[in-house]
Amino acid sequence: MNFFRLIINLFHFNRTNWKAVTLCLLTALVFWFFNALNKDYSTNLRFGVNFLYDEEKYVPVDPLPKDVFMNVSGNGWDLLRKSLGVNLPDMNIPLERPAEVKKIVGSTLPALLAGQLGNLQINHVVTDTLYIEVDPKEKRKIRIAIDAQKISFADGFGRLSPIVVLPDSISVEGPSSVIRQLPDSVLLKVDQENISKDYRDEIEVRFPGDDLIKRNPALVEVIFEVVEWIEVKQKIKLEVKNAPGKVRLNLVKDSVDCLVQIPKSQLEDFGKNVGQVAVLDLQNLKRGDKKLLPQIQGLPVNARLIQVDSVSVRLY
Known part of the structure; x- marks a missing residue:
């Protein structure tokens, strides 16, 4: 019995003793953590990328890649800050002939990006390939008309005057491969149904893939007189x-x-x-x-x- 009582007494602490033990453990953990961060490590990090080209003359056909994953080595403190997004630089990738470059192999990136990482060293690029598609900008005019056959009138009513479209043409600008596929003229549809009075409204000019197309103007005004016949x-x-x-x-x-x-x-x-x-x-x-x-x-x-x-x- 004396032996068991001795064992129990070894683990018997009052509240003050437990606080002291906990504080010692935390202090040791902090010292260990800080000491570990002074060593070098390697890890995978995501870096944002910017493609540098003449944006006045070229425009992307598809959204360009926004990031690249790389395995890098460096001091533990630097890696910690970068993994938390602190002072994490975006990588700049120059494109001298944007329309001719369709892909960038990951293995070619270290030579382009090495000088942009500060104290970090690139071990290898995790991202295999960056696919890009950039076209020269092109601009042209497209004539706008209204599909008169598809206008919906109330019973007994119809159009009296010619259809006026203001302006009767718009300017479009975008990637050359997209602009060249557009027709010379576009028929717009009047969405309003059962029209029984003079019509005057704005209609948006839409194209397939028009998120890549800059329209000037994007809206045209349509006017025509309506009477009962x-x-x-x-x-x-x-x-x-x-x-x-x-x-x-x-x-x-x-x-x-x-x-x-x-x-x-x-x-x-x-x-x-x-x-x-x-x-x-x-x-x-x-x-x-x-x-x-x-x-x-x-x-x-x-x-x-x-x-x-x-x-x-x-x-x-």
Whole structure:
């Protein structure tokens, strides 16, 4: 029993003794840690990279690599600071002919970067290859138009005026391989549906891969007038021109029916218009039975001819 009591007494400390022991252990650990950092080590570190080239004349087609991993040796303090991002320099890689360089093999980097690492020594480059694609900048003009067939109008409504696009062309700038693939003109779509009043809005000009393209301007203004249209049936008198002098003419009727589309606001004035005529031109027409479409003349401004009946003619 005395033996076991002796063992217990060896490990019996009061609170003050435990504090002293803990402090001694921490002090030893700190001394060991500081002493260890004075030695040389090697480790893998990530370094940011900057590619140096004339940015006024060249532009990347794909995002350039942002970092490179290297195995480096150096003092423990330096490696600790660098691993924490303190005073970690970015590596500068010069590109004398950017458009001709497609990749940089990792084994060639130590010669380019050795002088940029201060006290650290490069053992080897962990990153195998840096792939880059840089093109000369190119600039050109592209004409802008609106796809009129895909404009959505409310029932009974439609476009009255021509479509105005301001400006009607834009300047694009970017990598030559991308710019050369763009078309000479671009059709834009009006996204608004069921349009029933005059349209005036801005539309963004977009291209495939336009994150690489600088557009000037990026927005164009689109303007056109919209009205409500109605269809009117009208009987118009026939007028024959250029009838052959020695040929007899037999017309089945002296007027034709036609279908005209007009703005609803002009309906009253349309009924007062008496200058409409259906012209039947017989110039160079040979003998026999013919079916001809007359030319409708004298329709008021904004009227649109939808349909006109054909005329049966016999020359003998």
